[in-house]
Amino acid sequence: MIKVAIVGFGNVGKAVYEAISASDDFELKYIVSKRTMDVIVPILKDVSELNNIDVAILASPSRAVPDLAASLLSKGICTVDSYDIHSNIVDVRARLDKIAKENNSAAIISAGWDPGTDSVVRALMLAMVPKGITYTNFGPGMSMGHTVAVKAIPGVKDALSMTIPVGSGVHRRIVYVELQEGADFNTVSKAIREDAYFVHDETHVIKVESVDELKDVGHGVNLLRKGTSGVTANQRMEFNMSINNPALTGQIMVSAARAVVKQKPGCYTMIEIPPIDYLAGDRDKLIHELV
């Protein structure tokens, strides 16, 4: 049994809790959260109280993840996160790799679906078709990052930013806004369209009475590659999915928690992990059933 703690209990933390409950090989020891809640495990207020566990699954906002992971790895506790700030992943990995190696622990970072399992599919496609272009088409689904950016704009009471795939890696943004009383729609709409998150994309802003009525955590992706294997062109492959976003993220983090305890000390992204390590059960049986 892998002794595990969940750090953070928002949408993803709850999905991690569900995925652990549905697995036979984990023992949930603690949840770290400032919320009060109705669960059967001890609730800790701070990660500094964590001890005597194998892995901490960090379901915290990405910006908080590197420091949280560093503090746990330095205590010899393995970590899994779904850190999604793409441009910083190489640096975060280098920082945590050093700490993990010094403290005989291991981390898998960016273990969600993108970055995460999509990254593995992109790596596999590149191994199969070394020359060509891979397009990652997200959605339709809600973008957390874009939604947060809209909510910060003056006059916005609530918002939801949908990512719509137009194809070949291009995305349309449809932003639903609920205005504060007295706010001017045209001013808000212009501010959104000029924001750094939106300025390069086709963006439509729509005023609604209630953002809450639009909420749906469904999401999807289409990964498309066409290119050349050896000297043979026109090799085509794609990966599609239509999923509940937090449920998939939570499940992938739990599968990564299973893998992280099998790794040598260090920090890894998902493309650095043997896929069989994510799976429970007898190795020969898995090879027989999957290969």
Added chain:
Amino acid sequence: MIKVAIVGFGNVGKAVYEAISASDDFELKYIVSKRTMDVIVPILKDVSELNNIDVAILASPSRAVPDLAASLLSKGICTVDSYDIHSNIVDVRARLDKIAKENNSAAIISAGWDPGTDSVVRALMLAMVPKGITYTNFGPGMSMGHTVAVKAIPGVKDALSMTIPVGSGVHRRIVYVELQEGADFNTVSKAIREDAYFVHDETHVIKVESVDELKDVGHGVNLLRKGTSGVTANQRMEFNMSINNPALTGQIMVSAARAVVKQKPGCYTMIEIPPIDYLAGDRDKLIHELV
């Protein structure tokens, strides 16, 4: 530079040759083949003559692969193959694992597209959606195994067996036969439909003047999984491809040859290899671009 030899020079061996030629990190030292051919590397008649190489890529018929791999691994030479007799993979892996560990070498077996990269996709889907069903739908494309079975039937001069996906893992077989002079079509057709390769599938036998005119090495697959992540049902994902079969197989074997020299002694299937190991280039750059 990885010093490599190609063993066997049929459709797949030629594709391996092309994939090596298109890569910068391999030095092709030998081809082992009884054919005469117009290439710029030494041709050896037998694998026993191989020496001073890092990896041998075995583009030989599956039945010959285990003994060939065993003899090379025992000389300390790594091997890659695309062994495709699914039911024997666990046993072949166990046999070669022992030899590889005793002789400080490594093997990646069943490194084609199925078994191979499809196996990796199936493993990844299982990590994302632990409960549910995965369907593997092959084709449309020529099945080598089925074609060979038809050619062995009395009265058949030439044959081609197409695999057509009907959905949910069920396949239709369309068998094109060119008859020997005097052979009776109904007798041949009945013998094919009663053969162990065909008896469980919907099989259509069609008489043609020339099988040669039908030849096409295009193939494809659709891997489909629907199931539950954590406690959330209806998670849907699929992987599709439309490819030149030997070109993809050859490329995957070359990518696996790049990976095998990075592994600890032992025998591995593709689901046991970190995907990044298949790729050429700087590790941080790959992580930056793919994750």
